[in-house]
Amino acid sequence: MMTQEVGPTNPFGTLVGSLRQHAPSVTRLALDYQRPHDLRRATELLSVEGAQALGGGTDLLVTIREGLARPEQLVDLRGLPGIDTIQRTAGGGVRIGAAAGVAALAADQTIRERFPALAMACDSVGSPALRNMGTIAGSLCQRPRCWYFRSGIPCLKSTGSTCPAVDGQNRHLAILGGGPCHAVHGSDPAVALVALDATLLLEGPQGARSVPIAEFFVLPDPDPRRENVLLPGEFITAIELPHDSSGGRQRYTKVLHRGAWDFALASIAVTRRLDGGVRLVLGGVAPMPWRVNPSVEEDVASAPLADDDLDALADRALYDARPLSDNDYKATLARTLLRDAMAFAAA
Ligand SMILES: Cc1cc2nc3c(=O)[nH]c(=O)nc-3n(C[C@H](O)[C@H](O)[C@H](O)COP(=O)(O)OP(=O)(O)OC[C@H]3O[C@@H](n4cnc5c(N)ncnc54)[C@H](O)[C@@H]3O)c2cc1C
Numbered sequence: 001m002m003t004q005e006v007g008p009t010n011p012f013g014t015l016v017g018s019l020r021q022h023a024p025s026v027t028r029l030a031l032d033y034q035r036p037h038d039l040r041r042a043t044e045l046l047s048v049e050g051a052q053a054l055g056g057g058t059d060l061l062v063t064i065r066e067g068l069a070r071p072e073q074l075v076d077l078r079g080l081p082g083i084d085t086i087q088r089t090a091g092g093g094v095r096i097g098a099a100a101g102v103a104a105l106a107a108d109q110t111i112r113e114r115f116p117a118l119a120m121a122c123d124s125v126g127s128p129a130l131r132n133m134g135t136i137a138g139s140l141c142q143r144p145r146c147w148y149f150r151s152g153i154p155c156l157k158s159t160g161s162t163c164p165a166v167d168g169q170n171r172h173l174a175i176l177g178g179g180p181c182h183a184v185h186g187s188d189p190a191v192a193l194v195a196l197d198a199t200l201l202l203e204g205p206q207g208a209r210s211v212p213i214a215e216f217f218v219l220p221d222p223d224p225r226r227e228n229v230l231l232p233g234e235f236i237t238a239i240e241l242p243h244d245s246s247g248g249r250q251r252y253t254k255v256l257h258r259g260a261w262d263f264a265l266a267s268i269a270v271t272r273r274l275d276g277g278v279r280l281v282l283g284g285v286a287p288m289p290w291r292v293n294p295s296v297e298e299d300v301a302s303a304p305l306a307d308d309d310l311d312a313l314a315d316r317a318l319y320d321a322r323p324l325s326d327n328d329y330k331a332t333l334a335r336t337l338l339r340d341a342m343a344f345a346a347a
């Protein structure tokens with residue numbers, strides 16, 4: 001096993017320079033860095049307590065710097081064969097390797113033609129540099145962006161016993177599915193993948209398993225520290241898009257505060273499948289991509305929609321919305337996005 005003191009001679013030298021600058025109490029950070037070349041070795045390495053999967057590092061290295069993650073061993077999965085490929089499957093779907101780049105997905109011809117909602121969502125992520133470094137699995141497993149959590153203020157997601165955001169800064173937090181933690185999931189691609197009924201292929205100490213993406217993310221109740229169902233040592237190897245989700249009409253729309261290079265205040269993925277089915281999934285408003293009640297999707301699929309119908313369906317879709325003191329505007333944004341997406345799907 002290779003043990004490295006993080007410093008200028010390894011890939012994380014910049015991180016450590018920054019650590020020393022921002023956290024004077026941290027004088028030395030010892031990290032193992034491993035880059036396995038086969039799945040068995042990757043599984044072995046990740047089974048060790050303190051090990052953590054590394055993709056492009058755009059979130060993990062930041063959370064280490066912020067003191068929110070303290071892995072002892074980073075297992076860089078980008079050396080695994082086929083881990084960054086995007087391939088058609090025999091059944092007419094597509095298999096995306098876990099370390100496929102967000103930019104590569106946005107540019108891939110097959111994804112653009114057959115799963116455009118995913119291409120659009122990937123294209124909307126952050127900045128060009130983030131899209132080039134970030135991987136699709138890293139995007140799904142990124143930690144939430146709540147200001148308190150990211151600033152190291154104790155809360156339910158870290159070492160605290162209450163959520164200071166409830167009576168504090170909650171402008172960017174959830175209006176659906178929140179409580180006791182109200183942080184939203186930040187991934188744009190995740191929203192599109194839920195609308196496309198993707199399946200995640202996982203590997204871990206207990207063996208391989210597959211999980212529909214809708215069952216991958218979890219709400220903060222009962223355990224506000226968890227965001228997904230990954231077991232200790234388990235990691236994503238690939239994502240499969242089914243043939244049934246390809247084609248038809250698809251779109252991803254994102255509302256930003258600054259106009260570019262930012263997380264969604266609210267977003268929506270909409271698909272009208274070739275079999276007539278409709279999927280509507282909201283982003284930026286809940287602790288996980290938020291699929292609208294299927295009964296609303298069915299009504300959108302089954303009828304021509306007048307303005308009144310769109311209003312009534314949007315109200316039904318947001319029936320469970322519970323804005324906090326300062327984020328009622330998200331309900332208005334979500335309503336507008338829903339009306340627009342439903343009109344698109346019904347046209
Ligand atoms: C300034 C800024 C703006 C951003 N804006 C957006 C935005 O607009 N939209 C958006 O969607 N995202 C945005 N992001 C988030 C960014 O997309 C993520 O940081 C990125 O996708 C993470 O990918 P990565 O490969 O770098 O993951 P890493 O940083 O390497 O890892 C992130 C997490 O995923 C885990 N992980 C990595 N690979 C695997 C795997 N195969 N299996 C299991 N777990 C794994 C890691 O252990 C870690 O917990 C932004 C980030 C920043 C810093």
Ligand code: SF4
Nearest residue numbers: 146155163181182183
């Ligand atoms: S919303 Fe969640 S992450 Fe943010 S302060 Fe509350 S408990 Fe912490």
